[in-house]
Amino acid sequence: MKDKKFSELKTDILIIGAGGAGLRAAIEAHDAGANVTIVSKSLLGKAHTVMAEGGIAASIADVDANDNWKVHFSDTFVEGVYLGDWKMIEILVKEAPDRVYELEQYGALFDRTPQGKIMQRAFGGHTYKRLCHIGDRTGLEIIRVLEDQVLHREIQILDETTITKLVVDNGRIIGAIGLEYMTGNFIAISCKSVILASGGCGRIYKTTSNSLESTGDGLALAYDVGCALINMEMVQFHPTGMVYPESVKGLLVTEGVRGEGGILLNNKGERFMKRYSPKRMELDARDVVARAIYNEILKGNGTEHGGVYLDITHKGAAFIKKKLPAMYDQFKDFADIDITKQKMEVAPTVHYHMGGVKVDAETCATNIKGLYAAGEVTGGLHGANRLGGNSLADILVFGRRAGIWSAKYALHLDAGNKEILKAQLQNEIKRINSYLRSDEEPSQYNNSKFRIYELLDTLRQAMNEYVGIIRNAKGLYNSIEVLENIKKEIKDIKVSGTTKYNRSLLARMELENQLIVAECIIRSAIERKESRGAHFRNDFPKKNKKWLKWIICKKKNGRLALYPLQLKQIPKHLSFIQKEKYALVIK
């Protein structure tokens, strides 16, 4: 039975995503006087931010008195291999401390130092101990306090709703079309401004630490309306994901384990990081450590299940249970491993997407009028490699800014043309209903997967294999071929059931988005003929000054077009700092 029911909603600002960035934006936009609605694919409070473990990077200098925003700036810019947007980084590092204090005023309780200050831990690539944390569940605390703030304001929440299309008229955002899971009804949302806070796209890879919902929908929605995407080839592999059992392959093992003193060993018991990074060892930037681990595994120095060992047993049971309780439980529950007595097995896992929607640093505005973006869905801030802890700072700093500026834009604007929105609603109802079979899909008695899930596996496997830690032209073109085959076949793929809470229909819709994002990543990776940060090509293994530029992905005449964008010279007040950093090197 096909369902054609729909409802309508009018709001000033529509926020897509209820993770840290979306919730923080909602608070600010509401307080500026705007009427705010949040939509989220998952239930409120279940967004991928809850998985953030290590902490939030802010140079409050409660532990290392020498820390300041300039050192944080240098760390972020240099570890992003000079590809970061220095304007965004400057804003981030200067505003992050205030966002930490703000969390305290929302009710967050950070771990404390013996002197009664906020405890900060060491993390890869950070010169000083900088990550304010709550055990290894910092993200959960952030989500909870922001959620409390949102729930105690007049903010409408439509959770378990997916946005299928942004509606643009005369070059400006006028609304969006969504599908509510629980009722199966479509919804036409008339709004003046949209803030994309939809997170990343890790689920286009087979091995990932990302939640089910991280399928890159926001990137695809933005691309669809002509928004510019940048640095799409920059996909971060976290050095340490679980490898066994298969059920939890890819699940994150927090960098906090290394931050608290964990060491990496190969199957010969050798602390191999001393060959790759003698000074910083396990706490070098993520791209360096991930490649080192990958290399060891390729060289045959890996463990039984295709990883390396991560060992923290020397720290003692009491310390481990206090500092890394979630990791202790995770290995005990899922792998029957007691990390206070046994080594963990780990291997790199897709963790974060540095690329994304191109935004103005100050205002978070995109090139589409009324469309703003914040958090992982944006690109530029982290350059070619993200430092741990900078993403929690990112979502709060830029979530707040997106809220302020979208409200400024929306408050004095008239609502858009309703007829256009209604027409788009009808199109979307038709499109999505066309994905449904009218009959029951026959059960697969031969134990093969339904075709939609097979296609999804094919895509995710190809991304793992060809667009992973080490890339080259041949592999990247192979992945394009896989993509083209899926594109041809997907047109005929239908799933059974109705629009009501239909996981397979969502998978069908998400696959369309995943294909767009995958194509942007692969094409950009082919274009960038050098190795920089997370993007490593064995056919161009060196960094090349010529490539100190961004690659922009944009839809042109219905097809993907790439444009290079030369980076602006770093201004005087910041280039000075960079030199200072070199004088400061203590690693």
Add this chain to the structure above:
Amino acid sequence: MERKIKIFSSKQERLIEYTVPIEHGMVVLDAVIYVLEHFDSSISARWNCKAGRCGSCGAEINGIPSLMCKTRLDSINGDIEVVPMKVFPNVKDLVVDPTDTWRIKKAMPNFKISEMVISKSSGITATKNITLYEYDVTRAQEFKKCIECFLCLDSCHAIRVHKSAYIGPMHVAKAASLDMNPLDSLDRRDFLDKNGIRFCNVTKCCTEVCPAKIKITDNAIIPEKERINDKKII
């Protein structure tokens, strides 16, 4: 190796049995996803992180409220039966509608920072110079581990009997996390008293099912009950 798993179908209003191949380390959610991807693509289940962190995939597994992503198949003897949590309205198959809990959260007085903190220095950096020690924060931190998976609400017979007159363990733990926050200035005793905390007769079912291992009864409900009684006596 194979295992039998029975999953509730709301359309047929009964359990449907499937046979699923098993690998070491598999959890119930793996088996449910296997069924979704191989046998019935329209079956409805809710999950997100699949790592015991987000609290989306609560269900009753062989009668016990559990997270599907944390329940290992090798921890269960015999057949596996998965039905939706019964304390909430059913949406479809294993999916329930827990959004009424948002209403309770909205009604609970939110964290409000103490005037004493604010008066010392104003603005966003007001807490910059606060001294709080580890022992000041650990008590409230226990309840902040809550992933809001709703299993404690599903396990609670006080809710089953008294319905909406009792808000349930998850919300009492939330109130305790705020009341025990050293920077908070409000008191939620009246709120808890009005919302049925007295119906709890401390059988600790909630503590037993809590995947975050919070001692809800001992450390949140009993202290709050005692504080309420203190207030009445004085």
